[in-house]
Amino acid sequence: MHLLLVGISHRTAPVELRERIDFQTRGVDLALRALAERGAAREAVILSTCNRAEIYAACDDVHGARTELARFVADFHAVDQNSLTPHVYDAADLDAARHLFRVAAGLDSLVVGEPQILGQVKEAHAAASDAQMVGPVLNRLFHSSFGVGKRVRTETGVGAGAVSVSYAAVALARKIFGDLNGRSVVVIGAGEMGKLTALHMKSQGVPRITIVSRTMAHAARTAEAIGGASAAPWDDLDNAIGASDIVIAATGATAPILTKAHVEAVMRPRRSRPLFIIDIAMPRDVEPAAGEIEQVFLYNIDDLQAAVRENLARRSSEVARAETIVAEEVDRFGAWMKSRGAIPTVVALRQRFERIRRAELERLEFKLSALSPDARARVDEITHLIVEKLLLTPTEQLKSLGDAETAAAYTEALRRLFALAEEGSASSEVERDAANSKVEPFTRAKGRGSR
Amino acid sequence: MNVLLLILYAAALVAYVWHFARREPAVGRAATTLLVAAALAHTFIIGMQTMEVSHVPVTNATTAISSFVWLLALSYLYTEMTTDERAMGVFILPLLVALQTIPALRPMIEARAPLLQGPLFGIHVLSLLFAYASFALACVIGITYVLLFKEIKAKHLGFFYARLPSLQVLDRMNQRAIVIGWVFLTVGIVAGAIWARTYSGADPHVRAMSLQDPKIFVSVVCWIVYSFELFAARRIGWAGRRAAYLSAIGFAIVLLNFVPISYFIPQSHNF
Numbered sequence: 001m002h003l004l005l006v007g008i009s010h011r012t013a014p015v016e017l018r019e020r021i022d023f024q025t026r027g028v029d030l031a032l033r034a035l036a037e038r039g040a041a042r043e044a045v046i047l048s049t050c051n052r053a054e055i056y057a058a059c060d061d062v063h064g065a066r067t068e069l070a071r072f073v074a075d076f077h078a079v080d081q082n083s084l085t086p087h088v089y090d091a092a093d094l095d096a097a098r099h100l101f102r103v104a105a106g107l108d109s110l111v112v113g114e115p116q117i118l119g120q121v122k123e124a125h126a127a128a129s130d131a132q133m134v135g136p137v138l139n140r141l142f143h144s145s146f147g148v149g150k151r152v153r154t155e156t157g158v159g160a161g162a163v164s165v166s167y168a169a170v171a172l173a174r175k176i177f178g179d180l181n182g183r184s185v186v187v188i189g190a191g192e193m194g195k196l197t198a199l200h201m202k203s204q205g206v207p208r209i210t211i212v213s214r215t216m217a218h219a220a221r222t223a224e225a226i227g228g229a230s231a232a233p234w235d236d237l238d239n240a241i242g243a244s245d246i247v248i249a250a251t252g253a254t255a256p257i258l259t260k261a262h263v264e265a266v267m268r269p270r271r272s273r274p275l276f277i278i279d280i281a282m283p284r285d286v287e288p289a290a291g292e293i294e295q296v297f298l299y300n301i302d303d304l305q306a307a308v309r310e311n312l313a314r315r316s317s318e319v320a321r322a323e324t325i326v327a328e329e330v331d332r333f334g335a336w337m338k339s340r341g342a343i344p345t346v347v348a349l350r351q352r353f354e355r356i357r358r359a360e361l362e363r364l365e366f367k368l369s370a371l372s373p374d375a376r377a378r379v380d381e382i383t384h385l386i387v388e389k390l391l392l393t394p395t396e397q398l399k400s401l402g403d404a405e406t407a408a409a410y411t412e413a414l415r416r417l418f419a420l421a422e423e424g425s426a427s428s429e430v431e432r433d434a435a436n437s438k439v440e441p442f443t444r445a446k447g448r449g450s451r
Numbered sequence: 452m453n454v455l456l457l458i459l460y461a462a463a464l465v466a467y468v469w470h471f472a473r474r475e476p477a478v479g480r481a482a483t484t485l486l487v488a489a490a491l492a493h494t495f496i497i498g499m500q501t502m503e504v505s506h507v508p509v510t511n512a513t514t515a516i517s518s519f520v521w522l523l524a525l526s527y528l529y530t531e532m533t534t535d536e537r538a539m540g541v542f543i544l545p546l547l548v549a550l551q552t553i554p555a556l557r558p559m560i561e562a563r564a565p566l567l568q569g570p571l572f573g574i575h576v577l578s579l580l581f582a583y584a585s586f587a588l589a590c591v592i593g594i595t596y597v598l599l600f601k602e603i604k605a606k607h608l609g610f611f612y613a614r615l616p617s618l619q620v621l622d623r624m625n626q627r628a629i630v631i632g633w634v635f636l637t638v639g640i641v642a643g644a645i646w647a648r649t650y651s652g653a654d655p656h657v658r659a660m661s662l663q664d665p666k667i668f669v670s671v672v673c674w675i676v677y678s679f680e681l682f683a684a685r686r687i688g689w690a691g692r693r694a695a696y697l698s699a700i701g702f703a704i705v706l707l708n709f710v711p712i713s714y715f716i717p718q719s720h721n722f
Binding site: 154155160161172174175178271272274291294297299303306310 | 476599604608612613617620687690691692693694
């Protein structure tokens with residue numbers, strides 16, 4: 001059994017192509033069903049987001065499945081396969097596992113460490129699970145990837161720090177005020193930028209938003225568009241600022257509208273209550289010297305962008321630690337995959353013993369025919385028990401083997417000693433049986449990786 | 452015994468520093484566990500000593516320091532558990548370790564002076580020790596406040612920004628610690644004064660106590676500093692950074708009173 005990944009992502013394909021290959025437009029369920037009908041893979045999961053479309057599959061023939069999956073992607077989306085080929089990447093076995101682990105950890109994302117991807121990986125697995133396209137291999141692979149995603153987020157700083165200007169502003173507000181519930185925001189200017197930032201603040205739990213503009217009608221219109229916000233006339237600006245915790249300055253004014261003296265006057269009655277001023281206007285609305293006042297925190301758009309850049313740099317400096325975690329988990333998954341390789345051997349061994357038993361019973365048929373049916377049943381039972389007992393110890397020993405290499409050596413020895421090679425020709429059926437028969441010593445045997 | 456405690460506190464310090472630097476949740480839990488173990492062992496030792504001399508061992512500077520370390524560890528653990536913030540530990544633990552070295556290096560037998568066994572004396576010493584523990588916490592919270600404040604003001608959102616709770620939370624925690632500390636400081640000083648009056652006839656030592664005694668004098672200075680801080684926070688808006696600086700100054704005076712004055716300056720207050 002092999003793992004195979006075929007896909008395109010923001011690293012290999014332009015957005016126009018990614019849009020056409022988006023499985024979500026027609027539904028992942030439909031795609032999974034179409035894939036099942038083709039019989040290209042025994043297990044499959046389709047991961048489709050706006051930045052990537054990937055098919056993870058478990059198959060016996062990597063080359064055949066690779067061609068088949070690439071053709072399926074082209075056919076399903078009615079895209080010319082030749083135009084698609086240069087953008088498609090593929091990976092097999094542990095490389096495929098590593099890729100999924102990196103994706104789940106957010107290491108392959110456009111913005112390193114972004115949090116949504118893990119949820120999307122979980123959804124992809126759930127959808128394939130519902131479509132009954134997930135078997136033991138992909139189940140194990142995806143559950144491992146969830147673990148990787150969680151470990152990387154809790155043990156490294158890959159997902160830490162805001163990486164967009166508006167999130168950086170909200171994160172700063174939280175660092176100053178703690179909880180944003182019960183805080184109030186004044187937006188100066190009724191333009192688009194101010195409105196967007198105010199909407200963002202609102203979505204982060206700021207309950208009171210006041211819009212102040214030179215034209216009261218504009219302020220009222222913007223307040224209405226935001227919903228739940230109020231408008232105040234320009235003359236009331238100082239009062240509004242005095243009563244607020246956060247000021248967003250976003251007017252189109254050419255000269256600063258808040259000078260240091262102005263802010264000082266507003267701050268006096270506030271005493272030590274902090275004021276966070278976000279100046280997102282270009283040119284600036286607030287005199288930079290206003291930031292010198294005690295308990296005034298003044299950030300302009302450049303400062304926020306610098307914070308975002310710092311966060312991005314810090315995230316990428318954490319990538320090495322995340323890659324170590326990924327490598328560990330890939331090793332663990334590899335050990336599990338290898339140990340699974342022994343399943344056909346065990347099943348084949350069992351079948352060989354069973355065949356010998358039956359052959360001997362048949363050979364002795366003429367002697368046994370004299371016995372009563374009761375006694376014959378007893379003979380059948382006893383011989384069966386002998387075979388079971390003979391197999392019990394070697395199976396248990398194989399189960400308890402620690403590392404995959406020894407396991408591989410042992411299975412090789414068993415194949416040679418019992419000449420299992422010819423019986424292995426039916427290994428794919430054997431493995432399928434193994435997946436849901438009681439002769440499945442290795443799915444649980446290597447308990448190391450399961451959590 | 453006190454050496455064992457020192458080792459436990461030092462181990463907890465290492466774990467807190469490691470946790471602060473690398474932010475691994477498992478290390479953080481280990482740090483708290485170590486500190487809890489240290490505090491429990493300390494409780495046991497102080498309990499034994501209390502049984503032995505039938506009052507809490509606080510009558511000489513060394514045993515008082517040990518009791519102070521114990522109270523501070525408990526107060527810090529309470530703060531950590533109620534706020535779920537582990538970041539302050541890295542600042543508190545060095546203080547615990549530094550102070551605990553004194554009882555570890557100079558084991559002292561607790562006196563059984565009958566004069567020092569009344570309830571008033573117990574209230575006096577325990578209130579003051581508890582007040583000092585609160586002030587230590589306030590000082591550490593104040594320091595972290597200033598560190599974070601400077602990072603935000605300088606627009607360099609780095610090390611402390613990622614590790615500390617918000618300014619508002621730190622400010623509130625600082626204020627609360629100061630209020631609690633001030634109440635206990637007041638109770639402790641008043642109890643001490645009443646005790647001295649009550650026993651002034653019984654012992655010439657006690658009769659000699661006055662404001663000129665360096666320890667008593669500095670305690671009163673402390674009370675004035677913290678009273679001013681409370682007043683300033685409420686009346687003239689000296690919260691935030693100024694309050695943080697005042698907490699640091701106040702605790703510096705407390706420490707001065709606690710260690711150098713107790714050991715190096717002759718005074719009437721020691722027994």
